[in-house]
Amino acid sequence: MPHPETSARISNLRKVVELLATNSEKLIAEWEKLPDDRYPHYGTDIPSHEAYNAGLVIKAAMGSIEELTSKPTIRLLEVAWSHINARCLHMAAELHVADILAEGGDEGVSIDTLSEKIGIEKHKLTRIMRALASDHIFRQVGPDSFANNIISQAMVDDEPVRSWVALQGLSNFSAVDHLPATLLDPVAGPSYEVTATAFNRAVGTELSFFDWLTGKVPASEATSYYRPATQHPRYVAHANGAAKANQAEKDEELVFRPEEALFNAAMFGSGRVTGTSHVYDYPWGDLGRNATVVDVGGGVGGFAMQLCAAYPSLRFIVQDQPAMIAGAPGVWQETQPGALASGRATLMAHDFFAPNPVKGADVYWFRHVLHNWPDKDATRILSGITPSMGPSSRVLLAEHVTFPPFSSSPPSPPSTTTTNPKAAAATTAPHSPAPAPSPLLANYGRASTFSNQDDLLMLTLFNSIERTPAEYQSVIEGAGLRLVKIWPCRSPVSIIECRLAGVSD
Ligand SMILES: C[S@@+](CC[C@H](N)C(=O)[O-])C[C@H]1O[C@@H](n2cnc3c(N)ncnc32)[C@H](O)[C@@H]1O
Incomplete structure (x- = not known):
């Protein structure tokens, strides 16, 4: 007879696995309805409501399974060290690794070629790529070669998505590093001013993020560890505005920060990542x-x-x-x-x-x-x-x-109608989202x-x-x-x- 805590864990694991299996079948059924030329979860496609709802449960279940089945100490360390994985992904995005791998198709690109193109020594680069591939970003296809998988493929020829990922590796990363000291600072900690943030502390500015972002600086101050930021003329034009771009040309010693072009490209692209559904999930036609x-x-x-x-x-x-x-x-x-x-x-x-x-x-x-x-x-x-x-x-x-992860309301199964379970109840009661099934x-x-x-x-x-x-x-x-x-x-x-x-x- 197992210990009562073990029995509870067994029961929970069975319930979660059941939810995972049921919702995976729902998702597969939706995929099977797609026409031959459509690929699930891709580009600007938005899933059917049923596929979206099943995806929410699957993702939630994966988190629960991790909690229920992990050795706690290892799980703690994995999360505590996850800045390393993030850092590897920032580098890969900034150095256009996905675009380079795309040139090799399914067979991939050798580490020698990748190393030559991005300038990181090949044995060190292999370890970075191995870590990312083990995290299901990129695919290792041979002892010394890598290719894109469905996740990394999303950065190929997609400057806005690549920029959004890469942006996190610049001032955002440094700013998060300063969050603990800022929260504990007797003045900045309790403040809700836009100029008393961890970002201000990290980059040493009294300007708000947007004023800092759009300011020009001497070229020597606009360096970063990677090659020049987004050069795609389309996004540089979006980002800076014609007047500012012209001024930059005349004024050679002052340049825009690398973050600016990345930020504006990312904002333009964020709509395609999280915003396409807004075109279809609000009754614009009724206006x-x-x-x-x-x-x-x-x-x-x-x-x-x-x-x-x-x-x-x-x-x-x-x-x-x-x-x-x-x-x-x-x-x-x-x-x-x-x-x-x-x-x-x-x-x-x-x-x-x-x-x-x-x-x-x-x-x-x-x-x-x-x-x-x-x-x-x-x-x-x-x-x-x-x-x-x-x-x-x-x-x-x-x-x-x-929403908080805790709910005192009784759990309800995810909706199979045309609504998102997270917001379904909010359509009638904005304060009470339908909680996920227990x-x-x-x-x-x-x-x-x-x-x-x-x-x-x-x-x-x-x-x-x-x-x-x-x-x-x-x-x-x-x-x-x-x-x-x-x-x-x-x-x-x-x-x-x-x-x-x-x-x-
Ligand atoms: C996070 S971006 C969002 C842009 C856009 N709504 C989108 O979703 O792509 C915030 C926007 O607020 C603009 N903004 C900041 N301060 C502003 C102000 N005082 N007046 C008008 N726009 C401002 C910025 O220039 C930027 O375009």
Whole structure:
């Protein structure tokens, strides 16, 4: 007769394995429905709702199995040392390893060739590649050769995705290193100012992250351990704006930081990684003909471009800081030719802390904007919209919504309907997400890793936050709005709909 704790562990492991098996079959059934030319989990494809829901349970189950079956000391050390794996991936992304391996196809590329192309001594490089391949990123296909697997393939010829990975290896990595000292600092620790962060401490600046990012520095200060950052002219143009790029050419001793081009390429691409579902998981078609969407803090308008392609009757106004807007026309011309000339899309320099000049728009869209700002600033940003809204205007926030792994509510099985279980209950009760089935963690554990990582990155860089539903509600109500609904999305990033307080839907 096993010890009672062992019996409980056996029972839990059986339940989790059962969930894993059932949901794997659900996922396989969805894959089998795909047409011959479609490959699951690839590029900008979004999964069916059933496949997405099954994927959440599978990921949560993998985390539970790890907890139930690992030797605790080894598991602790694996996580404590995971900065080493992250560092290897940063290097691989920065040095374009996936693109180089793609040249060798399934047979891969020899370590000699890879070493020659990226400049790391081959025996050391073999160890880095072995670690990544053992972590299921890249594939070792022979004693001395490596190829891409389905994970690393996602960086091939995809500058935005590669940039997003590589960006983590620059100032973000250093900033996280300074998080403990900042949290324990008697002044910075309790502060929620955007200029009192671990990032400020790490890079030795009093500027906020965005002011630092867009500033120019002497070339000698813009060095990094890897070769020059993204040179793809498309993203350099997006990133810097034509005016700034021209100025840089004239002003040879001052250059943009390597982070800037990577950041802007990454933002442009992040929409394709986590944002494609937002085009399909919100009823944009119900807005009516010629409805106007204002993309506030929209960068060059990456999301507006996606929506413009899918909904020909919508009109767009993209607002951002002047330098960003200066670089936007070329991107629109390339991606949505004719939209600017026909007046369907307009670009507007606008400081989102000021009252919004566009009155009565149907939608004020904010993607990954509020998460950069602590609560008081986030409320100020939304307060710039409230006076411009009409009775049918809505504010839509595309952000991670975080939930605790603990729930006192009874577990419910994941939905097999067309909703995301994480947000299904939120459609009727924004504060109570449907917890994952027992014995999985209520917030789907491993499946919420990326949202939790982003939350802590926001803390590190901005003293800001990826909010819970209650935290959104507080910020939203502070601006004279009310939280209407958290829309189920097939993405870790949800859409939070708000209306004017006191105005019914
Ligand atoms: C994280 S990026 C998100 C960009 C875009 N919404 C997207 O999802 O791709 C935040 C954006 O806020 C813009 N921003 C920062 N401060 C701003 C301000 N005071 N007024 C307008 N835009 C601002 C930045 O230039 C940047 O484009």
